[in-house]
Amino acid sequence: MEQPALLSIIRTETTYRFRLDLPGGPLGQEYSTDLTAEVRERLRRSLQAIGQTTEVKRSGTRVGPTQDALLTLGRYLFETILPAPLQESIRRVETALIMSTNTPDIPWELMYDNSPKSKRYLCQALSVGRIVHQERETMQQRFAPLERPGRKINGRRDAQGLSVLFLVNPTNERPGAEEEVATLCTSLPESVTRIILYRQQANQLQMRVRIGADTPHVLHYAGPLPQTNGTGEPTLALAGNSRLDTNVFEQLLQGLPKHPLVFLSYHEDERGGRSI
Structure with a gap:
């Protein structure tokens, strides 16, 4: 799409x-x-x-x-x-x-x-x-102190140190995911770069922009359980009606020297179940 x-x-x-x-x-x-x-x-x-x-x-x-x-x-x-x-x-x-x-x-x-x-x-x-946008502004104020931007070299973040891209509550139905990521970010060392896309920001366009600029080592998805498409392939929900499947994921990661580790944290009825 x-x-x-x-x-x-x-x-x-x-x-x-x-x-x-x-x-x-x-x-x-x-x-x-x-x-x-x-x-x-x-x-x-x-x-x-x-x-x-x-x-x-x-x-x-x-x-x-x-x-x-x-x-x-x-x-x-x-x-x-x-x-x-x-x-x-x-x-x-x-x-x-x-x-x-x-x-x-x-x-x-x-x-x-x-x-x-x-x-x-x-x-x-x-x-x-x-x-x-008003709700996003409120969330930005909440998460802004948690982001740790790294130094940029030739338009990309410095690869030294760990960089994590968080996709948080993209369907706006799992507030528990936001609490989890907020707690996690405050406990991470200062050397870890946090890139946070929450709610409406967690879409393919913003992912492409941030992946291209920051080259994350870890992609942490905190949202609802995956669903399957017509071929039985699992897909993750993103903001709006978009989905993250294998083909989309491969397109987003084109040009990266190495694919990031993907960490999935599923939330259903506010009871979190994690899977790596």
């Missing part, structure tokens, strides 16, 4: 931060748009126009926002708030697009590209999905 592109949109007190990660490529460059008073006010008015409905007295029904209001908001999001380098990058996306954002009130799916070759809303041009 073709992996989606990931567009991260994070609002802070003073900026919107954007980053587009393409499947099979390195982490994208981060861009930002300042949240000036003018930007806030124009966005507020555009969203307000979308939220308003017009009552039709004769029929007693209500109709949604006008096409003009949708276009105004869509063009403002795309042309003003989305940084120019990402406008061109999104035009070249040919896969599905997942948006990770902490702004559930803003319909980024309605970004409108008014260029002559497009003139379409983003959700018309691509298959678009969305995940909530």
Whole structure:
């Protein structure tokens, strides 16, 4: 299954931060748009126009926002708030697009590209999905002190010392897995590099990025029991509806000098059973 592109949109007190990660490529460059008073006010008015409905007295029904209001908001999001380098990058996306954002009130799916070759809303041009970033931010704060980044040489982590890639609770159904990994990470020596992908982060795209950059020696999976596919082969659940089977695993590990040791920690009904 073709992996989606990931567009991260994070609002802070003073900026919107954007980053587009393409499947099979390195982490994208981060861009930002300042949240000036003018930007806030124009966005507020555009969203307000979308939220308003017009009552039709004769029929007693209500109709949604006008096409003009949708276009105004869509063009403002795309042309003003989305940084120019990402406008061109999104035009070249040919896969599905997942948006990770902490702004559930803003319909980024309605970004409108008014260029002559497009003139379409983003959700018309691509298959678009969305995940909530706020929960991930909370988890990042929890796990951030546990990660120990190693020194980089030529774009890769220094191979000296042990490096462990953790895939933690990818289905968001096994909180016990998070407790286990948090406890384990605090007990590991300082020399061990911890690379942690939890919940929505534990997907094939993020795995490819981190494996390519960090060359882990151990892959620790903490999640639900494996299932079997149509051929009877066991598969591990990842974030979304994706799976980790033999073929996918071999593709992810291409280019590594040596395959990592895989440690499986299964959690079912919050009773952990481990297998190596």
